[in-house]
Structure formats: structure tokens, C-alpha cells
Amino acid sequence: MSFDNLDTLYRQVIMDHYKNPRNRGTLADDALTIDMNNPTCGDRIQIHLQVNDGIVEDAKFEGEGCSISLSSASMMTQAIKGKKVDDALKMSKIFSDMMLGKEVEEDDIDLGDIEALQGVSKFPARIKCATLAWKAMEKGVGEEQ
């Protein structure tokens, strides 16, 4: 069989983040910690955020999951580090639209590696894997605000 279809899902860059996760670990005790699970499969991740004056100064993640959920967490922490909370939320919205297969207007936001996850939108059963980390981040900064 040809794995073309799968290759749209498992891009090299995704596999790289899965095998060599960025920002895996914890932060100081005063950081925000959000624990989120994907009830359909039992995967569970924790996102740690250090937010000061409306800026995400640091972001890390821990947990168990599939290649899509863990690479997404790795990419997200990388992308939001140093960003304003508002911009992180904007990215989350863009990401969510991307998962729904909507045309994404990127305006001034550079998604970087995250764009590699675009292929997930063609695998409806896996969208929740990709959005898990983002949902956790939204929950965390939402509580903070």
C-alpha cells in the first residue's frame, strides 16, 4: 500500500517532536499546572505555565499520550513561550480552525512547526489528540485572567 495518506498525518517534524520533545518537564511550584485527559482513550497530559504580566514566560509539559497529542504539546509549548497571553489564545483559535479544516488567516502569527499538524484535520478521530494541549493551555490562562 502507499502510505501517502498516513504521511499527511505523520509528518517528519511531528515525529521529531514526539521522539525529541521540547519543554518536557515541570516548572516552579508557583507556576500554573493544568491536568487534562482525553476521556476517549485515557491519555493524560499536564501543562505547566509561568505567566507574568500577561506574558507566558515559560511553558512545559508532562504526561502520556500518542504521537499526535505529545508532539502537539511539544510544539505548543515552543510556540507560546515568550508570547502575550492574548496571542497564545489567538494561536489556539487558529489551531482549532485548522483542525476543523477551515481556511486559516494567519495575519501576523507565525505558526512555525505547528503547521505540520494540518494533516490531522483529515483524520477526525484524531483531532482531540491534537487539541488536548491547547485546551489545557486555554483553561489555564482563562483561570489566570
Place this chain on the structure above:
Amino acid sequence: MDVKAIREQFPILNQEINGHPLVYLDSSATSQKPVSVIKAVEDYYKQDNSNVHRGVHTLGTRATDKYEGAREKVRNFINASSTKEVIFTRGTTTSINTVAYSYARANLKEGDEIVVTPMEHHSNIIPWQQAAKATGANLKYLPLRPDGTIEMEDVKDTITDNTKIVAVMHVSNVLGTINPIKEIAAVAHQHGAVMMVDGAQSVPHMQVDVQDLDCDFYAFSGHKMCGPTGIGVLYGKRELLENMEPVEFGGEMIDFVNLYDSTWKELPWKFEGGTPIIAGAIGLGAAIDFLTDIGMDNIHDHEEQLIAYAMDRMKAFDGLTIYGPEQRAALITFNLTDVHPHDTATVLDAEGIAVRAGHHCAQPLMKWLEVTATARASFYLYNTPEDVDRLVEGLNKTKEYFGDVF
């Protein structure tokens, strides 16, 4: 058993998924439906549709006869002593919840025990957790042996005179373990406890005789045994059901309604509030006819041969962990080393192979196995050794694929 002829009865199997002929290995989640069941439901809607037990008109009589006829088919299929003991519900979950609400809350007090196992499906854990919280009873777990089986010694040690309810699944949807229900029921009865059995994974695959097992309550679902979704059964011993209060009030279950008080119909209708699941029950009756025509023993033999072959192939597969005992029902829960089951299931799906991946509604068991999630291939009467070969081929490709992308 002519599997080729059987497969022709299941139109859904005759299709391509992602460019490959479908291999359906998720019957434990829900089985496929034969044409006779689909037609029985369709005929009811086309010719006999009417509400039951109410109409004076001809259609009402026809619908009632078919609905109650299905109940008799269920009674005969599980060898209950009377149709009064066969209650139609929405499914296994509803059946267990009915017992947990009606029987447990009325009969449990502080210090009483409910005994369950760590291998139970969430539907046979949470209702008891809730009943324990509501009554002050304690939930106790039977220990499992390392291979995922229950040892009678442990049963005798765990069940005490304080035990009032023992709730155990007949066949595990994850491990494939076939539990010694008859023996456990005997121990429960020695201590004056009642035995509730989750039969979701047993009734579709083997001859179940509720009188021989001597269980007090037995629950199962239509959709896992070639029947429609949304219909299930609660079997209960008559004297227990007689003394239980309904959990749903209104509709079919009333006898006489006054302004401030009402009375209920006799069994089994006492527990069937609202308009019943008429089409579902008729479809389940047709499913029982279908399975009986083939013969439950033949289905069981076919599955035994299939699982023996599947186990041989899977055990020989390098880098694959199988969970559960050697002696098992026709399902295999497994993980490929270094590949998350979601990723395994996605690659298999690209090959046209449908397997389940996740916690299988058994998170306490996942914890016991020390895994977050697993993949599962489950077999039924329409599966073949070729399906097993396709699965193994798909797993080889999964391994290759994830080896390559890294």
C-alpha cells in the same frame, strides 16, 4: 459452519475502507447486523408500527404480539423460567443501573459490602460506587491473579457475611477472561449476598443458562449480539424483582393513577416506563433467531478455533505484548512496543482494519495493567483466519512505518 454464507448475510462487510476490503475486528464494541435483523425492524415500521399494550386497533395488537414474542425469544435464549423475569432496557448499562438504584439503595446499609473486580467495565463499577456513597456501604475489590484471572480462593476470602451484592462480568472485554460465575454465585449465596452478572461479552458468544448459573441478576445488550442499538435485557429472579421498586415512573408501567398515589403493573412491565423500545426488541428477537439457527455451540467452536489461530500468530509477533490469560474469549488486547495504540489503530485503519484503541471503558484495569491505553482486536462469527492474517500484516506495516518515520 459456513462462514462465507454467514458473511453474505452482513452487507456492511462488503465494502472497501481506504482502498482495502474491510476487516472488522471491533465486535466487542458493537457487532454488525445481518439482513434478517435489519428487515425485521424495517417490516415492523412498514407494516405493524403502533404503540403496545394500549391500542384496541389491529396494529396495536400486532405490535404487542411481536414485542411480547421477542420477550419469549429472550426468555428461551437464556433459559429464564418466566417472561416475568425478562425486562427490556436500553442496554447493559441501564440494566445494571436499575439494580444499583432499585435493589441496592433499598437493601444496603452502612457497613454492608459490595464486591466487584478490577477488571469490570465502568458500567459495572460506577453504579456500585454511587450506591455505596448513597448508603454508606463499602466497595470491595476481588484481587486478580497476575494473568488476569479470578481464583476461587480469593473469592472465598473476599466475600463475607457483610457482603450484600457481588457484581462480576462473565467475560472481560479487555482480557478475554471467562470468569467462574456459577462458582462465585454459589459463594455469594452462602453468605446471603445476591449475584449481579454483566453478560455484555458472554451472551453473544456462548450458551448462557441463567438458571444453571444461579445468578440473581444478569444484564446484556442487543447491539453486541447482531441486534439493534438501544435495546438490552435485565434478567432478574422473580422474587427479587417483585420486591423492588421501579426506577422510571410513567407510561407503560402504571396500573392505576390517583391524584396523590399510584400503583404499578405486574412484572415485567413494572420496570418498563414510557413507550418501550418496540423496534429494538423486535430486532433483538430476530437476532436471537439468527444466532439460534446457526447454533450458539457452532459459533462458540468457530470462535475458539479463530482465537487459537490468532493467539499463535500474535504470540509469534516480535515486539508485541498481549494482555490477559491463555484461556480466553475471542478477543486480543495488545500493544506494540513504542507505538501508542491510537497510532497503531490509525495505521490499521489506513489498511481497512477496524480495531479498538483506548482504555475500553476499563480504566481501573488499565491501571492494574500499568498502561494508559491498549489496542484490541475482537472476533465474531463472521470473522475468518484471513482476517487474522490481514491484522498481522497490518501490524507488520505499522511497525515498519513507525520504524521508518523515526
